Amino acid sequence: MEMVKITLKDGSVREVNKGTTIFEVAKDISGRLAKEAIVGEVNGKTVDLSYVINEDIELNILKFDSDEGEHSFRHTSSHILAQAVLRLFPGTKLAIGPAIDNGFYYDFDSEHTFVEEDLPKIEAEMKKIVKENLVLERFELPRNEAIEYMKKRNEDYKVELINDLPEDEIISFYKQGEFTDLCAGTHLPTTKPVKAIKLLTLAGAYWRGDSSKKMLQRIYGTSFPKASLLEAYLVRLEEAKKRDHRKLGKELKLFTLMEEGPGFPFFLPNGMIVKNLLLDYWREVHTKAGYQEVETPLILNRKLWETSGHWMHYKENMYSLKIDDEDYAIKPMNCPGGMLVYNTEMRSYKDFPLRLGEIGRVHRHELSGALHGLMRVRAFTQDDAHIFMLPEQIKDEIKNVTKLIDEIYSTFGFKYHVELSTKPEKSMGSQEEWDFAEKSLQTALEELDLDFVINEGDGAFYGPKIDFHLEDCIGRTWQCGTIQLDMQLPQRFDLNYIGKDGEKHKPIVIHRVAYGSIERFFGILVEHFAGKFPLWLAPVQVEILPVADRHNDHAYELKKKLSEYGIRVEVDDRSEKVGYKIREAQLHKYPYMLVIGDKEANGEEVAVRSRDKGELGSKNISEFAKELVEEIKSKKFDL
Numbered sequence: 265m266e267m268v269k270i271t272l273k274d275g276s277v278r279e280v281n282k283g284t285t286i287f288e289v290a291k292d293i294s295g296r297l298a299k300e301a302i303v304g305e306v307n308g309k310t311v312d313l314s315y316v317i318n319e320d321i322e323l324n325i326l327k328f329d330s331d332e333g334e335h336s337f338r339h340t341s342s343h344i345l346a347q348a349v350l351r352l353f354p355g356t357k358l359a360i361g362p363a364i365d366n367g368f369y370y371d372f373d374s375e376h377t378f379v380e381e382d383l384p385k386i387e388a389e390m391k392k393i394v395k396e397n398l399v400l401e402r403f404e405l406p407r408n409e410a411i412e413y414m415k416k417r418n419e420d421y422k423v424e425l426i427n428d429l430p431e432d433e434i435i436s437f438y439k440q441g442e443f444t445d446l447c448a449g450t451h452l453p454t455t456k457p458v459k460a461i462k463l464l465t466l467a468g469a470y471w472r473g474d475s476s477k478k479m480l481q482r483i484y485g486t487s488f489p490k491a492s493l494l495e496a497y498l499v500r501l502e503e504a505k506k507r508d509h510r511k512l513g514k515e516l517k518l519f520t521l522m523e524e525g526p527g528f529p530f531f532l533p534n535g536m537i538v539k540n541l542l543l544d545y546w547r548e549v550h551t552k553a554g555y556q557e558v559e560t561p562l563i564l565n566r567k568l569w570e571t572s573g574h575w576m577h578y579k580e581n582m583y584s585l586k587i588d589d590e591d592y593a594i595k596p597m598n599c600p601g602g603m604l605v606y607n608t609e610m611r612s613y614k615d616f617p618l619r620l621g622e623i624g625r626v627h628r629h630e631l632s633g634a635l636h637g638l639m640r641v642r643a644f645t646q647d648d649a650h651i652f653m654l655p656e657q658i659k660d661e662i663k664n665v666t667k668l669i670d671e672i673y674s675t676f677g678f679k680y681h682v683e684l685s686t687k688p689e690k691s692m693g694s695q696e697e698w699d700f701a702e703k704s705l706q707t708a709l710e711e712l713d714l715d716f717v718i719n720e721g722d723g724a725f726y727g728p729k730i731d732f733h734l735e736d737c738i739g740r741t742w743q744c745g746t747i748q749l750d751m752q753l754p755q756r757f758d759l760n761y762i763g764k765d766g767e768k769h770k771p772i773v774i775h776r777v778a779y780g781s782i783e784r785f786f787g788i789l790v791e792h793f794a795g796k797f798p799l800w801l802a803p804v805q806v807e808i809l810p811v812a813d814r815h816n817d818h819a820y821e822l823k824k825k826l827s828e829y830g831i832r833v834e835v836d837d838r839s840e841k842v843g844y845k846i847r848e849a850q851l852h853k854y855p856y857m858l859v860i861g862d863k864e865a866n867g868e869e870v871a872v873r874s875r876d877k878g879e880l881g882s883k884n885i886s887e888f889a890k891e892l893v894e895e896i897k898s899k900k901f902d903l
Contacts, residue, residue, distance in 0.1 A: 269320040280317065287313035287453060290325050300489075301325050302333040302457070303450045310336070312402060313453050328489050332450075338363035340400065340452040341390075341461065341487040345370050347443035348389035349483070352382075358445065359421045359471060359480050366497070367486035371469050373421065378481050383463040386483070390461050397456040398440040402449060410435035414446065421471065422446045460494035461487045464501075500738050507738070509790035510637040516795050516852060518803075519638065519786075527635045527642030529783060534803035537832070539786060541801055543623055545675070546647055546779065553668050555621040555649055560601025562625060566591035571756050572600040573692055577725045581628045598624035599775055602650040603757040606771075611761040616771065617657050621649040623782070638787030645782040651774040652759070658772055662708035662730070662747060665776050669732055669745045672778045675899055676789065679735040680745075682714055685722035692726050692752045701749045702728045724775075726752040736792040744780040744788070749773075796875065798901035799855045799892065805832045806892070807854040809845045811861040813837075818865040822858065822885065829889045831896075850875065856892070876902055 266282040270289060280289060286304035290297045290313065304311050305324040310332045317323075326333040342361035345368070349356055353376045361370030372378075405413060407426065414422040425446060426435060438447045440455060452458070463485040471477040488494045505511075513519045518535035531539055547557065563585070569575040574582065574596065583594040595601065602620060611618065627643045634640050651661050673680055684705055687698045705728055709716050716730070723729050732745035750773040753759075760768040779785040789797070799805055806826060810819040816837045823833045834854075836845050842859060849857045857873040864870050864882075872880040872888060883891075 271322045273324045282318055284317050286315050300327045303336045310450050312450050335363045336450045338368040341458050342368040342370050343445055344390050344393050347393055348386050369482050369484045371480040371482045373480050378466050387463050394455050394458050397454050399454050400451045401439045404434050404436045457489050458487050459489055460491045503738050507791040507794045509787040512790050512795040537803040538801055550621050555619040557621050558605050563592050563594055568600050569593050583627050594627045596626055596628045598622050598648040603753055606759055613763050617651050617653040617661050619651045623647055638783045647777050647779045649776050652771040658704045659708045665747050669778045677901055680732050682716040683719040683731045684716050685719040685729045688721050688723050690725050697751050705730055724748050726750050742788050745778050748775040796853045800896045800899050802855050804834045804854050806856045807849045808835045808858045811842045815860045815865050819860050826889055829893055831892055
């Protein structure tokens with residue numbers, strides 16, 4: 265029997281018989297691995313466990329805790345959902361059913377109108393399918409046969425999908441029991457591992473996202489290999505609902521969204537306090553790190569955007585207008601203006617690194633269906649910076665930026681992971697320039713000893729980038745900070761500096777943001793802290809609660825004293841019971857409440873109540889104020 269070599273992820277090498285499947289390799293390694301394995305990765309490509317090994321390969325066996333494993337697990341779950349719907353509602357036509365972040369969905373064309381009461385019935389049928397332990401079998405058909413196969417099953421949407429595939433594309437299907445679906449894969453070997461299922465919501469969805477086409481019915485769900493994982497996820501989901509920044513933004517009077525400006529948020533006084541504090545902190549950190557702040561115009565002419573490449577590569581996302589019969593655009597990015605600022609004078613190598621920061625307002629045309637609170641808007645503020653440097657300064661500057669971003673995220677208690685995004689399909693510049701830029705970023709990350717993953721093809725059109733994905737206190741991730749290395753715009757804008765040799769050279773540019781979008785970061789913070797901002801960020805830091813009207817004068821004297829320390833104070837002088845006022849203050853999530861009765865009105869002490877710790881007892885007003893000042897200065901937080 266001919267043997268082949270398998271190199272595993274840990275570097276060990278095994279010899280197996282030619283024709284062995286990946287599942288058999290997993291079983292040979294350990295019974296536990298065979299039980300938990302979902303898919304394999306052969307020479308970097310994800311494949312089913314039924315994949316037959318006929319040559320020497322590099323093999324990684326993936327479980328649910330990998331992105332590819334989770335995706336394939338959920339993809340199989342969507343097939344189980346479709347099979348259950350067809351069993352319960354015969355005649356339903358299938359559209360598409362992909363895996364998505366944290367779950368899956370399937371779109372159906374059915375004469376039956378799905379309602380919430382249907383979900384438990386469909387779930388129960390899905391669980392029957394899981395117990396049946398149906399094998400998922402992949403098979404392929406020539407294009408014409410594939411079309412006829414789907415026509416016989418009355419699957420019009422699948423026929424349309426096949427017709428849109430390239431002529432030479434292999435048409436693959438997956439079969440489980442009586443159910444077959446057009447699918448590229450990959451999948452679980454059987455339905456059995458899908459131990460925990462929950463169908464979550466119903467929604468309408470146009471076929472292929474086109475509003476001129478038929479509205480289909482979409483069922484969303486999630487699934488896990490263990491019931492405990494599902495239970496934990498559902499708890500997080502409930503917690504996320506409580507923390508929804510749109511709900512809290514309204515309750516705490518931070519911002520509002522109006523039909524007069526969809527995607528253009530209105531910040532209210534409380535929200536502006538928080539936003540300005542974020543910007544003040546940004547300026548503090550960047551001044552310390554040697555950045556100079558600039559401001560560039562909101563509207564610039566078409567010639568600039570043609571020079572930058574945005575008119576060609578990004579026009580569909582830009583708002584354009586005419587001024588004096590000339591084409592202009594509202595800036596979607598601050599970068600081109602930053603290049604013009606650089607060119608206001610001749611630079612020397614001695615000026616480098618030159619760090620220019622801008623808190624700039626940008627506008628991007630997002631589809632109305634994609635808008636979501638502050639997380640996806642059409643107008644937002646970017647904390648951009650452009651660092652102009654020599655080639656030999658690249659690594660150090662990337663390290664400096666990474667450390668600065670780490671400092672900012674640590675201030676808010678965020679963990680994060682890093683991704684290195686490489687050359688996209690639409691790009692500018694030579695392969696040699698891209699190789700150099702990608703290597704520079706990778707080397708800097710390696711020297712910082714930062715773990716990172718490669719995100720193939722997701723770079724900006726002018727250069728590769730490092731993305732920072734924040735993890736909030738309930739485990740969700742958000743992409744915020746980014747570092748982009750650019751050797752294209754300096755050429756397109758003819759940026760130069762005088763080198764040591766007295767000749768002109770092109771600088772290297774780093775584009776980078778820390779918050780990313782201030783608005784989006786604001787929304788993330790609201791959810792991260794569940795509206796309970798740390799003292800330094802809280803719009804109202806102390807609420808004074810007079811017990812009776814006769815205590816109001818003292819309350820306002822107290823407000824004046826605390827305000828002199830720079831503390832933001834409000835007085836609730838309504839003629840309500842103090843218990844009611846305390847409950848209201850708790851709902852508004854004020855960090856501290858001071859209750860003023862006869863005793864406090866006639867002395868130098870106040871009864872202090874903490875939002876997070878409850879009653880703190882009586883404190884001398886001056887000492888209490890100094891404690892608050894120290895807490896504000898330290899930017900202390902408690903999640």
